[in-house]
Amino acid sequence: MTNQTKSQFIAVASITSELSAVMVVAKEISLAAANAKAIAFRAGDKAKGFQPITDFINELAKETIELVTNINIYALVLYRLTVNEFQKTVAYNKFELAAKLAGDAVYAKSMQEPVEHAKLSMQDCQRQFKRDVSQLLGQLEAVMHHARAARVIAANSRIEASQAGEYLQSLQAVAESVDKAAHTIHDNVQRCRIALSIYRNS
Template identity: 65%
Template sequence: MNHQTKTQFIAVASITSELTAVISISKEISLAAANAKAIAFRAGDKARGFQPITDFINDLAKEMIQNIEIINELATSLCRITIKEYRKTEAFNKFELITTTCGSAVHAHSMQKPLADAKAIVQNCQLQFKRDVALLMDHLDTVTQHAKTAGIIATYSRIEASQAGEYLQSLQTVSKSVDNAAHKIHDHVQRCIIALSRFGSANK
């Protein structure tokens, strides 16, 4: 396996690991929003400003999970492309060696088509890999923005929670958990971006 292929496998494996964590954390945010909604309902008018925030947080978590699922599909595609590129590169190298070895043999020209076909497939894999990396980066940017938004909403929700009387502590605990989750998601996504940034198409 050549260096480029190893690099691609390492990057994809790293991304997959980070994304698994992000999905788990996003589900935690969704659960926190559900808990906050229940608390806000019990608090009634004291948490009137907090109630719509819980719906927004829940929707945001769902959007993040949807984006991560798309990113997971792209990461799987990158893995398949990398395997295909490796196999076709091996085939091309063998065809090239045979062509060189055959020299002026009678049927040496018959190797030209499989040689050209293998080369075209390798080049197509490389182009597809770059396209998928670019798409993946776009979705990672979206998740990063969602994480930032969740952090801002968490800060705002702490302010709203201050009006909730005896429910203040419970709501602030939820806000803190959302804020912590947002920071964790941001960190995981940044590690994905770093893993991809080694590729020329992933300019960041």
């Protein structure tokens, strides 16, 4: 296995690992939203501005979970494609070697067709992998967008929390947890993007 093939396997495998952490954090945001809603309800008019924010947070968490679920399915397809590409590359190299070793064998020429076919299959896989990576990067960008939106919501939450009197601390804690979660999502997804970007279709 070449170093590039190893890196490709590692890059694809790391997506699933990074995204499972994103999934945990997105579920934490969802919980924070439920918690914030309960506090805002108790606070009544003092947290009036906070109430619609909790709905936003919840919606954002749900959408992130949905996006990550889809990306995970896509990552599995990408992993299978990587395995397939590896098998096709091994076959092509072995077929070429067989043709070379056959030298002046009576039927050496009959190896030309399998060699050509294996080469085309390998190139097909390589092209498809690059195409799929480009699409996956697009989906990861959508998750990044959600993370950025969550940070804006966290900033708004802090402002609204400051108006909430004795509920200030509780609501600020919610804003902090949303901000922290948004950071984590951003960092994990960014690592996925960096790992994959070298394989992007140019």
